[in-house]
Each structure stands twice: as C-alpha cells, then as structure tokens.
Amino acid sequence: MEKLFAYLLQFGHVNAQQFELIRARAKHKKIAKGAYFAEAGKVSAQIGYITDGIFRVCYYDKAGDSFTRYFVYENRFVVDVNSFRDEIPSAEYIEAITDCQLLVFSKQDFTQLSALIPGWDDLFVKITSYVLENKLKVTSNMLVQDAQKRYLNFLDHYPGLANRVPLHMLASYLGITPSSLSRIRKSIH
Amino acid sequence: MEKLFAYLLQFGHVNAQQFELIRARAKHKKIAKGAYFAEAGKVSAQIGYITDGIFRVCYYDKAGDSFTRYFVYENRFVVDVNSFRDEIPSAEYIEAITDCQLLVFSKQDFTQLSALIPGWDDLFVKITSYVLENKLKVTSNMLVQDAQKRYLNFLDHYPGLANRVPLHMLASYLGITPSSLSRIRKSIH
DNA sequence: AAGCTCAATTGCCAAATGGCAAGAAATACA
C-alpha cells in the first residue's frame, strides 16, 4: 500500500487524509498464474495496482496463437483504460504469467475517489498518458532496430524481467520467433 | 471548423452555445512544408486541429538521421500531449511534410474552455487515450508482421496517405529501408 | 523415481531484408 502511495506522489499531490480514503477502498486480490485479470469481450470492472507478480497484455489470432503486447509488473497499475473508463468490452486479455497479488479498486470505488479527492482524475490522466506515450515510444523504437538490439534494450530497460517471463512470450513481445531469441541469448553468453 | 465540431461529437456531447465558445477562440494558422509545429526541447504552447495537410511526429538519432513515429493528417488533433498539458519540454519534433493549415488553441484558450464547458477535459482525455491506445495497437501489430504486410496494412488503414508522404519517411515509419520499401512497391505493382 | 507434457535449443536450409553504390527520376531553384 505504501508503494502505491509513493507511486501516486510521483504524478501529483495527495495528502494523508486522502490516502486514508484510498486505503479504505483498496481490496486485496490474488490471481493465479495463467488466470486472467481482464478478458477480450468483457468489461474491465476493476483497476489493479500490482504488488507482486507479472502480467502480460496479449491478444490471440484466428489460429489461437497468442501475441504479447507488453508486460506489466510490480508497482504499476494494470487496466484496460478504455474498457474501465467507458464500461465497454475490452479488446485484449490481461494474463497473469506468475502468481500475482493486487490492490484493486472497483469502478464504484474509483468514482467515489474522483468525487472525494480533487485532482484524482487529473492524476490518472497524467499517469495514463505518460505510460501510454512511453510504451508507444519504446515500441516504435523497436521497429527500427534488429532483433538483438531489441533484446539488449529490453534487458536494459527492464532489468531482471527477462528471467521472469517465458522465452516464447518475450519473443512475441520482441516480434521475433522463439528460436531466434534462443540463438540471440546464446550469442550473447 | 464544422469538421472539428463533428470530430468532437464522436467523443462526447457539445451543444451549439459551447461550439460558439470554441469558435471564438480558434485561430487559423499556416505552417509551410518542412517547418515544425513542435520541436524537441521546447514547450508545446498550442494544440492544433489539422484542416489541411500532413505532419509527422519524428525524432533524430545522434547521426542526425530522422525516424518517423507516426503521421497525423486532416481532421485530427496534433499535439505533444505531455508537453502541452504540463508545460514541459517536448521530446519530439512535429514536422509539416506538406503545407499545412490548422485551427490552433493556446494553452490559455484551452484552459478557459475547460472552465466554460463541462466535460471538456473528459472529452480530451477520451480522445487522447483512444488515439494513443490505437497507435500502440497498430505499432505493436507491426512488430510481428513482415515488411510487406506492414505496408499493405498501412495502405488499408490509411487510404491515399502512402502517395502523399515521401517514401523514405514512410519507410522509417514502417521500420524498413527505403530500398526495401521501393522493392515491395514494385513487387505489388 | 518414471513418465508425460510443454518449453527451449539446435541444425539445416530458404526467404527476407539490409548495405552499398550507380543510375534514373523527380523536385527545387535560379
């Protein structure tokens, strides 16, 4: 919970009294490895702050093969923004790739906090656009790099994460085949 | 101006009286081909709605080579969201790649509209997150496709645009070399 | 501990893409 508060403070001001309003509404939730926090076609009713574990945001093609758009891990929010905000069906899956623990807020709790905490909405707008712009930047940078550079950048940008996610998921995130990633790893030692 | 109103109505409700408040603050602006609407290191003081022309959002590497992150064209907003909102230096360039015409709103005008029009901020949050999520989806899809598929998808998704932007800029957007794009075009006829 | 299942590695070869450079075409400019 303290980590969540520290995270929020990076984006705006929240005082002690307001933290209590937040604390009172946060619910602990566990999601087992392989289960989903959100599913395509369903409305995301909760926003989560990850206290432990890793999720991936992914989608499936007609053949049933999955593609990883990105990973979300400890001390970050995880949510399908448009689905949660407008209560419309989500377009993607959010899958726990390890056992995960979250603090979750229901849509109702979130709306209450909007009403009770001036600047609450602004805070989330800031977080959302900052995070999205950043992801877009990272992804579009990847497009102009070869496979090895993408992997080295990933190691740099997300230290330790490469060893916590299955190779084939990381490969699909990087836009290469599992074989290629395996060879790249070998070539780096 | 009417197109701007129609665009806004896609994301929320705005009434006739409110349109007049918007109309009163919109300024016409022309930007010549090759000039910038925003530059890295400078605060973006305006948000623009493109009535004519094409921009590209791009960055430069140490060697001075430019890379196109994406194109923005008629009937869309163009802005560095984080720079405009928080009045911080922009991280990228927004370059006119044709002569362009815009309706622009200064930060001050925009803030006034926030105060005068209930839901104005919500409207822009919606537009921003919708557009960003979409761009992220398109870009991350590109990563797992080969060059030809990326180009065909581009033709599909942005009809006519391929003929209005220089080949080398489109190539850097697609993450391939100008030579490769030229060959792909040839192979398609 | 044995067997099952799925993930990861590796070899072989084909296909895709890049690098470089020369020539052609388009565009800008005087």
Next chain:
DNA sequence: TGTATTTCTTGCCATTTGGCAATTGAGCTT
C-alpha cells in the same frame, strides 16, 4: 528553361531471420 539537388530505383551480395523438425531440458503428476 536549364541546372543542381534530392529522392527513388535497381543490382549485387552479405547478413539476419524464419520455418521446420529433431533433440534436449524442465516441470508436473502419479
């Protein structure tokens, strides 16, 4: 209009990456 400059095309070849399949390895279950 002619010339200069930039962009685009193309050929040649090297490098990267993918496809497929066999093998190895790791994790689970019994």
